[in-house]
Amino acid sequence: MSDVPSDLKYTKEHEWARIEGNRVTVGITQHAVDALGDIIIVSVDLKVGAAVSAGKVFGVVESTKSVSDLFSPISGAVVAINEALKDAPEKVNESPYGDGWMVAFETDGTSAELDGLMDPAAYSAFLGSL
């Protein structure tokens, strides 16, 4: 079974969101990493300060085998981008929930969008249904 940390929220696009107050950090899940294989490009088409709405494509992640869009799980303003992935995309393979984080957003924190994300149990059940 895929690693599904208990302190995160999840989307059906296999992204995770770490919610700390108004700050939401986003990456892709172990399941996504396993499906993609060796990741060689993480390309985020955003700049710090940009406003993003939920469900919007904000970049792509490429492995030897395939290309996948990255979807913003929530609406907000970009406050940080993991620039280290430009030169070391393999960090996503090595540590998808840690050094492999991709973008951090600032939200108003009360958004119903946050409630729409899956909790770990729901995401595990979703993975089981695939």
Add this chain to the structure above:
Amino acid sequence: MEQSSLKKTPIYDEHLRAKARMVPFTGYSMPVQYTGLVDEHHTVRKSAGLFDVSHMGELVVSGPGATLAVDRLVTNDVQGLMDGQARYTVCCNEGGTILDDLIIYRVAADNVLVVCNASNREKIVGHFNQQLSATHEVRDISDDTALIALQGPRAMEILRSGVADGRAEELPAFHFADMPVFNVDCTVSRTGYTGEDGVEIFCPPGEAARIWRSLMAAGESAGLRPAGLGARNTLRLECRMALYGNDIDDTTNPLEAGLGWVVRFDKADFIGRTALLAVKEAGLARKLVGFEMTDKAIARDHWWVINDADEQVGMVTSGSPSPTLGKNLGLAYVPAGSAAVGSALRLRDPERGRIGNAIVVKTPFYKRTR
């Protein structure tokens, strides 16, 4: 497609045991990767990899003059094969476009084995039945045949543990023979789809898993690992081997696909000859070329080749990072005027709008040093 409706090869359980990621592929549940595509790719180039390619189609054409009869259905010279010799070819329709690419094995003058792509099996069986007279029988033995490819510089050394007297090593490239492999009667062929030395082993389905396990055990110390469809694709692409459905199909002819070397206008008449001769005389409007990306982009299958006005003028048919060369490579149909080595290509991802730049390079991208 529902997982449950997918066919399983006789080696399916071994893939699950090795924790392969299984994907639907031409109606079969097939391993796309085990430990990882790149690892598997390097393993085949440096040591050896084991591939389950039991999904491939096999048919036997038998009857008086079967070799001559098949010769008329394919573009390459099959009539000139010796018993025990195999040859790569394409099979065209009257219009000169490609129904499938095949390997033809001459067992005897009256007995020919044809290996076709899994996706084209029914089409080819139908085509052969339609084109051959009643004196020739076409038997589809795909379901009674498992196929294991052992590929890599250490493949022959590994095979030695299952084949007596070095019989397999005596086979020149593109030759085959019946011989016991781990005491099971098999047909061993010095062919493959990776650009490395190695064999493909046709074996009875009931024994295939045992042969697989025996080879894995025999090859352990040499670094043998199972390899999936993902690595198979990058390995074949580096050697510019065509993939049916991507680089060639029934809208492309072998001349523009760079497969002129398998079209023998100097042999007896064959289906598609007239059309292909007309293509040759008129000159090619487009050509399948190899390209190398000159920026960070990775062009993928179905990206467009575009001109300065951003109009589509061609198509990427295969595109991928090359694990061996550390570059991003691909094949694309381009206008004949842009086909020369060194020509600059602009490529566009039609889905995401991204642009990449490439130059036409010589193929094969990779050739093993013997």
